[in-house]
Amino acid sequence: MSTRSRAVLLSAVAAVAALTLSACGKGGTSGGGGNTNFVTGNNGIDTVPAGKRTAVPDLSGKTIDGKTLDVADYKGQVVVVNVWGSWCGPCREEAAYFSKVSKQYEGKGVQFVGINTRDTSTTPAVAFEKEHGIDYPSLYDPTGKLMLRFKKGTLNPQLIPSTLVIDKHGKVAARALEALDDTSLLKMLKPVLAEK
Template identity: 70%
Template sequence: MSAASRAPLTIAGAAVAALVLSACSSGGTSGGGGNTNFVMGKDGIATADKGERAAAPDLSGETVDGKRLDVADFKGKVVVLNVWGSWCPPCRAEAPDFEKVSQDLKSQGVQFVGINTRDTSTSPARAFEKQYGVGYQSLYDPTGKLMLRFGRGTLNPQAIPSTLVLDRDGRIAARSLSALSEEKLRKMISPVLAEK
């Protein structure tokens, strides 16, 4: 094969590699087009003013452990939604911090819910939860259907992990399209928790 005929194959291979790598990133700020009323902070956390927030879509279905879960049942609580996959290194890095903050804030009316995506079966997701001690439930969303229910520009299906904070009325108050440290996660939740 000549160098000229290998060039398109090399370019195609690089494009495929870029797509695969972008599916699990440790950075990202754009959810795509659409007016979400989010204002991006310097820390990569986007927030929406109380009167400008969009309602979260129907987020119900089967969990990775085969139970039924409906996020609407948590209305009246601050809900932290974390989109993750067992195959994603930044998801593994943030999982212990998410569990710690979940336990710390549970008594203050904060409910964590995961959305597991792109795992082809629940086995790797359950193994992930066991390995990292994740005690809160995760909806099983292998094809990203739950993610696509959000308004245009809210979530980027290529930005895994992503985190949303819903206020007590089930509206989207804050968003991060990258992995979060414990400090950033707490900073994201605190203003929503302080609202009356």
């Protein structure tokens, strides 16, 4: 193995280890210094004004049921992205709320997408969605590579669970780094959905 290949592999292992250490936590702060353009509210939700938002990275791949999904296909809609794992207690706590709100906003310009991470197979992920009444698709991301596509210093999903709200233009508008109930989820979603 070349020195460069070894360095790339070590960087990837370190990044996955950092994500593992932060797994299934309550709250957190974004990495990186300087002016990040986002404001943390006292409700644990970070937001960015419309003119200062960054585009969501490529979030595409296979879903837990083997289909192909690309979040970019939902441009023009508000997209709620929830990062979860079947092994995560807080993810189980919030699942019923996500199911309820996704059904409430079905056909109203909102698309929910899950990112299932660190499940070693899709079997527990599919069982989790069935148990909690999750109808929307979830990308299968066992190693956390989709989470690593977000740039440092942006509203990136650093913990599990994390939730992002992506505006109609494909830019990240809000983030929560903790389990949400329906009230908190709607506080993130409604202002972005109201934007022109």
